[in-house]
Amino acid sequence: xxxxxxxxxxxxxxxxxxxxxxxxxxxxxxxxxxxxxxxxxxxxxxxxxxxxxxxxxxxxxxxxxxxxxxxxxxxxxxxxxxxxxxxxxxxxxxxxxxxxxxxxxxxxxxxxxxxxxxxxxxxxxxxxxxxxxxxxx
Numbered sequence: 001x002x003x004x005x006x007x008x009x010x011x012x013x014x015x016x017x018x019x020x021x022x023x024x025x026x027x028x029x030x031x032x033x034x035x036x037x038x039x040x041x042x043x044x045x046x047x048x049x050x051x052x053x054x055x056x057x058x059x060x061x062x063x064x065x066x067x068x069x070x071x072x073x074x075x076x077x078x079x080x081x082x083x084x085x086x087x088x089x090x091x092x093x094x095x096x097x098x099x100x101x102x103x104x105x106x107x108x109x110x111x112x113x114x115x116x117x118x119x120x121x122x123x124x125x126x127x128x129x130x131x132x133x134x135x136x137x
Contacts, residue, residue, distance in 0.1 A: 001084075002080045002081070002088065003080070003083065006079045007054035007055060008077070008079070009075070009079065010074065011057075011058060011059065012057055013073055015059050019048065022057075026050060028048060028049045028050075029046060029047075030054070030136060031047045033108065036106075036108075041062065043058055043062065045057060047136070062101055063117045066100045067119070077117070077125040077126050078126045079129055081130070085115070089128065093118075097119065101117035103116040110135055114129070115127055
């Protein structure tokens with residue numbers, strides 16, 4: 001079952017400048033680091049909170065090479081928290097979503113997660129995520 005929106009993903013070519021701008025707008029920087037995203041990929045990112053909404057900013061998405069034409073800067077995807085990743089993964093896949101990233105476990109400054117990425121038939125990129133350990137609470 002999908003519990004709710006956990007964050008929105010934002011791609012930016014200038015991470016430092018975007019973080020600085022959003023801080024001046026009123027966002028709080030929650031976390032900033034680089035982590036191993038698997039498949040030999042290391043990603044730099046920042047998590048900010050603005051108006052009660054978490055934003056995950058990064059210069060490259062984990063699913064970028066799976067989208068024809070790449071991913072342009074701006075809003076890239078929504079992240080939904082689930083209780084049971086495997087059950088939701090199978091359910092959403094059966095409904096016709098295209099799998100962008102198979103289920104995997106990751107660990108970073110925010111804690112440990114299981115996640116998977118999809119693209120809806122209409123083009124919405126989204127992630128489902130099960131929190132195994134939360135270091136941001």
